[in-house]
Structures are given as C-alpha cells and as structure tokens.
Amino acid sequence: MPDFFDAYFAQQIINGLSLGLVYALVAIGFTLIFGILNVVNFAHGEIYTVGAFAGLLLIVGAAPPLLAVVLFAMAVGAAAGVGLERLAFRPIRRFSDEASLKSRAMREATLLSSLAVSIVTRELMVHFFSGEMQVIPQAALLQEVIAVGPLTLTNGNLFIFGASVVMLGGLQFMLYRTRVGLSIRAVSNNVLGARHVGIDTNRTIVATFAIGSALGAAAGILVGLYNGNIFPYMGFAPGVKAFVAMVMGGLSSIPGAVISALLLGVSESVATDFISAGWKDMIAYGLLVVTLIFFPQGLFGHGRERV
Amino acid sequence: MVANASRVSVAARWLGLAALLFGLIPALLAAIGGGYPFQVAITALIFVTLAVSLNLVTGTAGLLSLGHAGFFGVGAYAAALASTKLGWPFPLTLPLAAVAAAVVGVLVALPTMRLISIYFAVATLGIGEMIHVALLNWVSFTRGPMGIRAIPPIEVLGLDLSGVVGGYYAAAAVAAAGIFAVHRLTHSYYGNALRSLREDDQCAAAMGLNPVRLKIEAFGVSCAIAGAAGAVYAHTASFISPDSFRFEESILILAMIVVGGLGSLPGAVVGAVLLIVLPEALRGIGDFRMIAVGVFMFLSILFQPKGLLGEASAIALFRRQLGAAWRGDIQAGWK
C-alpha cells in the first residue's frame, strides 16, 4: 500500500481541478441559457464544437494570437446561438398564455427541437470535416509545461482558469449590475411578469443565447487546444457533465454550477487513484444522486416556486 | 342494452387492432419478402414497448426520465444471464426481466421521488449512466464489453419461435401486452390521478392523492415493461453488449414519445415506428441519412409541437372508440 498523500496525489488533485474547470467552462453558458427558459438546451455541446472548429479554421488559416482566436470563436458562437434560438426555440415558444407556459408537452418539445438541431449540426460537421480528430498545429496547443516542484501544470490550465474567472466575474457583474442583466433576471424569474413591465422578452432571450453561446464557443476552442483534440463529437461528454454540474449546483446559481463542476472533476480524478478508471463515472453520477437525495434543490439552489 | 352493444363494439375494436398486429402486418411483411422487414419490425416493436412504457411516466405522470435505456438494459441482462447461465426458457426469463427491472426501478424511485422537474430528470440520467457503467465494468458478472453471446432463441411451450417470424410474434405479443396494460392504467381514474400529478402535484396531494406512492407505482410498472422489452431484445438478438443501453438510446426513446405526442398512447406507437423505420427506409440516400432523420424530427416538432397524435386528440379518440371508464352504466371510481 503506497502512501496516497504524496506528490502524485497532489498532482491528481490538480488533474481533477483542471478537468473540473473544463466542465465549469461549459456549464457557465449552459446555466445561463437554462436559467432564462427553464429548458435544457441540448445543442450547447454543438455550440462548443462549432466554437472549436471556428477557432481551428482561423488558426490554420492565419495563425493569429490566442486572444484573437478566442474572440473569433466567441463571435461565431454568438451568431450560432442567435441562429439556434431562431430555429429551435422561438417557433415553439408561446408566452401569451399561462397554459402553454406550463405545458410539459411544449417544454419537452423545445428540448427535443434543440436535440434535433444538434443531431443535424453534428452530422453536417461529420460530413464536411469527417468524424476524425482534426490535426491541430503543434504551436497552437496549450500544452506548454510549467513545472512547480514535482507537480506539472500547463499554460492551458492557466488559460482555462483565467477564462473561467473572467467569465464568472463578468457574468455576475452583468447579471447584477447592468440593465441587460436585470432584464435577463426578470425574464428568468417570470416571463409574463417581465412582459407586463415592458421588457422585450424576445430581445432579452436572444441576448442570453448570444452571450451563453459565445461563452460555450470560447470553452470549446480553449479545451480543444488544451486537450489536443477537436472532432465533431467532442461536445457530447463535457455537455452531459456540464448539465449534471448545473443541476447539482441548483440551476439558478452560476457559481454553484462552477463549484459542482470542480467537485465532479476532483472526485473523478481522485477516484481513478483508488479504483479502476472505468468506474470513475460511477463516482461522479453517484455523487450527483446522493447530492440530490440530500439537497433536492441542488447544493446552492434556493426554493423555487413550483410550477 | 345500449351498454351491451357498446361493449361488443369495444371488444370488436380491440380484436381489430389485434388482427392488424398479428395478421395484416405480418402478412404485409411476408409479402415484401425475406427476413429484413421482419427484423426491422422486431426492432420497431421492441421500441414501441419501450416508448409506451416511458410514456406512462413521462407523458402521463409528467416525470421526465432520461435513463430509460438503463432499465431496458437491466431487463436484457437479467434475461440473458438467466438463460445462458441457468438455462431458463423465455417464459421464465420474461417475467424475471420485468421483475428485475421493476425492482431496480422502485429502488431508484424510493429516494428520488421527492425530486421535482429537472432535478428528477438529471437523477434518472445519472442512474441510467450508472447502470451502463456497471454493465460495462462489472466484468466478472456481466462479462463487460465482451457482451453475452449465444442467448437461446425464443421457445414457448414447445413452440419454436427462433426465426424472424416467430420473433415478430413474440415481440408483438409483448408489445400488445404492454400497450394494453398502459392503456388500462392511463384511460381510467388511475390515469387521471397520474395526470393530475403532472399538472400540479401539490394540488393533487391536497385532493387526497398520495403523489409519492402513485409516482413510485407508475415508475415501477414502466420499468417492468421496459425490462420485458429487454428480454425480447436479448432473445431475438442472441448477442447483447452494454453499447445498446447508452444515454443515446434513452434520448431516442424520449424523442419517440415527443414526436408522437407526450401522454398519447397511439402517439408513442407512431413515434417509435417512425424513428426506427425511417433510418432504415432512408438507407438509399447514404451518408445524409442521419441528417434527414434529424430534419424530420425538427420539422415534426416545429409543426406539431404537441406531437403527431397529441394527448388531447388521442384521449378523445380513445373515449369514443375504446372507452370503458367513461361509459355511464359502469360504476367506476376510487375505493
């Protein structure tokens, strides 16, 4: 029995935190979009993938600095998000009456229409780029090693950490200190009420999709460069984990989602040390179920009005 | 007298549906010729059973479940292990699969039933994934990714149903039983109680219903039917592996009932048949096949967001054609 609390264990914690930050990065945009419509956006994983491909195309074409790549990916992501909202969400949205708002059939239909759009997007990407991993120019990878004693970090870790902090801080600022944020919070709280006080709900929702998708796309390119793989199916696994993190965090709380994502990442990573890596998802999902049993509203959720 | 006449016609309509399932459809499949149409029909029927069972929890009782493929897998593995290791025949493995899936379902349901809306959905997602991870990694018991091979074909009381046609009849019988059970449960006061949970469970509780018990019952029945579908799958495919019980399959089943119409029994059937047959029918267009399926799904939801056969119209249809609980002469109600 080796001593588990050694440098390797510390490295494992670092691995877990960096994995958790990847989930967190995806979860931030996801939670923002979920919060406003109360509908799972299945296409968020595809937005993430689209962001990664857009960034990669720019890298291959022009090799600009990283910031430009991320901004470009965010712009493409925002555009894709607006398109997604137009295509999959708006046609099925009927806010004029209470009944449709409460109808489960309508809500599940929205969930499935985003799924349909995601299938089509993904298969189109497979068609044009093939399903395989794209070749990323070695210089663009975020895998430069930064050694801290016996532990290793990469510049990718730092970029992802930085991006999470900026996104989280920026979003909290926007949500609680600006007019757009106020209207987003109003719509997410009560759509009809927001409408009655004169908020343009459609515009607010479009803005939310644009922001959330831009964040998702930035996550895609950063994680793609950090992990060294960009392929049409890349969005699926982090998408599911981000979804889980969001719910564990309590839906309405973006910092909650980030903390849950970190918790998931670390538990997966540390679990690998004790049991076979194949079982690590068992730990992650087990953690989810146990959390929900003891915190039915998520870790940081506050009692919501039951619709 | 009137009651008698309507009872006869109800029976006649059920017989008609049975004749369609067991007579006309196999005759048409035989007319197309070969094993392929029957194979597709078997797959479609298995998914009809799954969609109908999911429809009971998600459509009628309003609990969004994202882990249904897990219970399908529990049933399939129970049947496969019992038949290969213990030599049990299909008439025994079928109830075993149903019971195994129901037990797992109820065990899952007990602690999670107080969760509401999306929290419940994510809990079922987590449980479905946990079942998949267990099937994949518990190698000593499930043989993990090696799968289980040489599962004996279906044989009932000396009747050999090993071919595709036999498999069709077995799958059709299980699907019919599932449809009948769900129909009886949903088109009754019991079904109305479940619907009331979906619309407002606090209000239902205030009216004297026990939401937790109703939800657990509905979930258990639904899992049992899914488990039975798993047994049919294991015995007709003769090889199963954890790949068939992934999250994607849960989503596929959910897509079927949403396309068909949440809460609508004929909708679930139509949705399942469409989403199984369509990818096969589209083989001709090659690589664009899955894109076309996605576009179809999108358009159907866009134009019929409440489903191709929505709940309201489906219930009206049932009341007119097959309604028993709504006939004035029968005393019905809660005890």
Added chain:
Amino acid sequence: MRPEFKRLKTLALAAAALACGYAAPARAADPLLIGYQMPLSGDYSQYGEMFRNAAELQLKAFNAAGGVDGTPVQILYEDSKNDPKEGVNIARKFADNPRILAALGDFSSTVSMAAGEVYAKVGMAQLSQTASHPEFTKVSKYQFRNITTQAYEGPFTAKWIRQTGPKSVAIVSIQNDWGISAAEEFAKAFKAEGGSVTGIEYFNPGNRDFRSILTKVARAKPDAIYLCMFYEEAASALQQAKQLNVKAPVFSTSSLYSPKLIELGGDAVNGVRMASTFVPENPAPEVQGFVSNFKSAYGNAPNMFAAQAYDAVGIMLAALKAAGPKATREQVRDALAATTGYPGVTGKTSFDPQTREPAKTLAKMVVENGQFKVIE
C-alpha cells in the same frame, strides 16, 4: 376509413413490387454482389470512410483484371452507425438479397458479432477486417477475420519488450472487448516472460483526458508502458504523458500504426514502439502499389485500418474467383475457408481450418523524428 384503405392498398402494391424486385433472377451480365457493413455516420464514421476507400481501390483493380471469369463484382455498402441494432438489420437485408454471396464487416466486434448471429443462421460467410473479439470466430463456421487476434500479437510484443530490458510494465487499455483481450493476453505473456505488470488501467470509450490515469501509472514507476487503444486516443494520451513528464518508454498495439498518429501527436509520439502487420516501407510490389495508388486516389497515406480492409476485400474477391461465377453462398464460404497464403499488404494470410483464425507475420516499428521506421 376510405383513405386508410387506399393507403394500405398502395402499401401492399409497393410491397408486392419490392418482392418481385428481390425475386428477379440474376441475369448473365449482372455483377456478383457482396455486402459490406461499416459505420459511415456517427462517431466512428472515419473508420468506415477509410474501409470504403480501400475497398473501392481493391475492387476497381479486381474488375479491371477481368473480375470472376469476366463477371464483374460489385460491393453494396451499408451504414451501421456502429450500432448493434442497425448491424442486425443490415445483416438481414443482405441475407434477403439472394444475389449477395457473402458479407464484409462490421467495424467493432460488438456490431460484428450481433450481425454474425444473423449470418450464422442464414448460412452466409462474414469476413471482418477488424473484429478481434476472441469469440468472434466461435459464433459459427461462417465467421472469418483477417486481423490477428491479440493472442498472437500480445506475446510477440511482450517478448520484444523483455528483450529490450524493461522488467515491469503498466498497461493502459480501452474498456472494450478488443482492449480487454489485448491487455490480458499481453499481461499473461509478459508475466510468462518473467516480467511483472504494475497494473492494468481501463478507460471507457470516448474518454480523451488521460491525466488521472497517467498520474496513477507514474506512481507505480513501471519500466515501460503498454498502450492498447486506437491512434486518436493514443495521440492525446501521449501528449498528456509528455506534459506530465512521464518518461517510461512506450510500446503499443498495432492499432497505433497510422500516419495520423504523428500528425495529431507531434513530438509527443516520438519513441513509441509497436508491432504491425502493415509496413508501408515494405519493398514488396503489392505493398508499394497499394501505398502509391491510395495516395494518388485519396491524397493521404493509408494506415493499418485501410490496409486491413484492403486485404479483407482482396481475400473475399479471391475466394469469389476461386468459387467461380455460378457459386452459391456455401461454396463461397468453403472457398474462403480454403484461403492459404493470400499475398496481401498486411502479409500472407491463411485461415486455420479449425478455428478460422488468420496467421500473419509481424514487424517491429518505432516512431523516430516524426517518421515510422522498421526495426530490424
């Protein structure tokens, strides 16, 4: 009721028409048919794409050389999405077409075996280019494969590693039927050679973050690491190993042999050693012909998977030719079983008459300065 009846009638007519279409007897000039099932959509579509490209190349050459006594051969491709339930449907579809004499595929063992149950029932030979599940050929006498199983490759590499020095090895393997048999066969052989195995780490398919596993492996301080995975995962794993400063020499299964490994992995893949049946530098004319034809047709160099498919199609076509233009499915199976010393690009292939397992020769390869090199 009326419109329904009308629809039913149309359906019945369509069904009848289809039935007639299937039943139409083969005319003399009709090509002989074989079915090929593979993933052409979904997350393994790149492999299917590769198989189809290689198959077309082989088929074109075969038909240009006169086909089966003047009768050309045609391959029907079907997309299985790497989904077992679709694989079974396709097998039924192929089996229903009386003109299809044999089937190729599928990609993964899971789908191949699910489909294999159907081919076994209807009596049609199935040759998979990649299914390496130990029980695949035990499904029935109709199952063949041209990939060597890990029972053959594992001991070869185990011996090689022991010869180069390392005494202990850590195994990282994908959690699927292929990975399990690869890891276990290798571990068994390595222990038999007097080495020790510090641990076998399985990861679930789809996982692309290997940092936790690699950290765990590094803690055990093995002399070498053995990877059982495909080249895409390996490229990521090796990059992450370099990042985590894991320095142990890396050996792997033949599935890593792909030019794409170097393109994706860059510097990180230098020094990886593997056994491979397909060596593009092999001066044999059939290998050089294949490599140059593949490059000119598709613009990239073939990898192990393309070579496997190329040979699978070649073996199948040779069997068709041996069975003659009027052969039945049973005769094609027997001709396939009789294959001895087929000179393919992955070496000479013979099927063991009892187990129908292929026997091939393996070469040792290493990545040096971004190039695959054969070690003598």
